[in-house]
Amino acid sequence: MKPKIWLSSPHMSGNEQKFVKEAFDTNWVAPLGPNVNGFENDISKYLNEDNYVAALSSGTAAIHLALILLDVSRDDIVLCQSKTFSASANPIVYQGAKPVFIDSEKDTWNMCPEQMELAIKDAIKEGKKPKAIIAVHLYGMPYKVDEIHAIAKNYNIPVIEDSAEAFGSNYKGKKCGTFGDISILSFNGNKIITTSGGGALVTNKKDIKNKAVFLATQARDKSVAYLHSHIGYNYRMSNIVAGIGRGQMTVLDKHVELRRKNYQFYEDILNNVDSVELLNEPKNHFSNRWLSCILLDSQKSREALRLEFDKENIETRPLWKPMHQQPVFSDCKKYINGVSDDLFERGLCLPSGSNLTNNELERIHNVLKSFF
Ligand SMILES: *Cc1c(COP(=O)(O)O)cnc(C)c1O
DSSP states (O other): OOBBOOOOOOOOOOHHHHHHHHHHTTOOSSSSSSSHHHHHHHHHHTTSOOEEEEEESSSSHHHHHHHHHTTTTTTTTEEESSSSOGGGGGHHTTOEEEEEEEEETTTTBOOOOOHHHHHHHHHHHHTTSSSSSEOOOGGGGGOHHHHHHHHHHHHTOOEEEEEOOOOOOOTEEEEETTTEEEEEEEOOTSSEEEEEEEEEEEOHHHHHHHHHHHHTTTTSSSSOOOOOOSSSOOBBBBBBHHHHHHHHTTHHHHHHHHHHHHHHHHHHHHHOTTTTOOOOOOEEOOOSSEEEEOSSSHOOOOOOOHHHHHTTOOOEEEEEOOGSSSGEEESSSEOOSHHHHHHHEEEEEOOOTTTTOOHHHHHHHHHHHOOO
């Protein structure tokens, strides 16, 4: 069997261990310390806006805290992009609130502004205005930022920007991770940079950051004895993990460049194949191309190609199965136009790691050549 080619695997720069060693040498082996502050500063500088960053244990934790900070509680309605990874939606349920799933548009595969506005109008008619909106930059492609935020603003509903897959992407030159009333990032093992596991909450309000850190560290009130007036969480990032993050920040832009090069590689091979569609960047959208994805002409061809890759020990994956198709969310309200169902049937994510070797690219190329 040939060695496995992964969809997206960790890619260390070599700088990570210096920061991790420093943490050991100074005995900062705790969920606070210089690496946590340093990583937060690095992210904040990279995003290049007035913002405050709270480093957390995961992107999911960041979404959960964002919902709490926006006062989402039992029986509240939260609109959520249906085409996403389940971690975008699960925290809504942690809060006892009700997700309403919104389908995608074809240009970016993200939240459809029309369906979203329809859902808002219906909810208001029923006397329950949505408490928040969770919009996702899927696979690194920015959603229709102007349209989504204009509608949200018009109805005065805060947006949680799920930028877990889009660190390094931008819209009109402004970095993803800076558009939400609260934004989140993820550093899970498969993301464009990784700390093995981790996430961050981004906000332009200092008191929101402070509250996030307070809740993430067990909500200890200022007092000599342990005094609690809130329910707390253990969601803070550890100083060891943050050391990996500091090393990874030194190569984020390089990873964006390499992932975009992968997309170019696929485009060059597949541009002239009639039965394949790629996702072009609409004007003003700059994608980090976290995953390169293609659409085939049918579910049958998609499965056939996936199995050809599998035979060669190359990992590929259908696009995210929409949340409105998930058994666990079968009772949830949804606004569906058919786009995300179609993407799920015909779409395939191809190997996209920033560390793919020439030899690996050649093996991938061979499968595509013989299949088409
Ligand atoms: C990875 C991911 C998350 C969750 O991040 P974790 O750090 O794994 O908890 C949330 N939303 C999307 C779209 C993701 O891809």
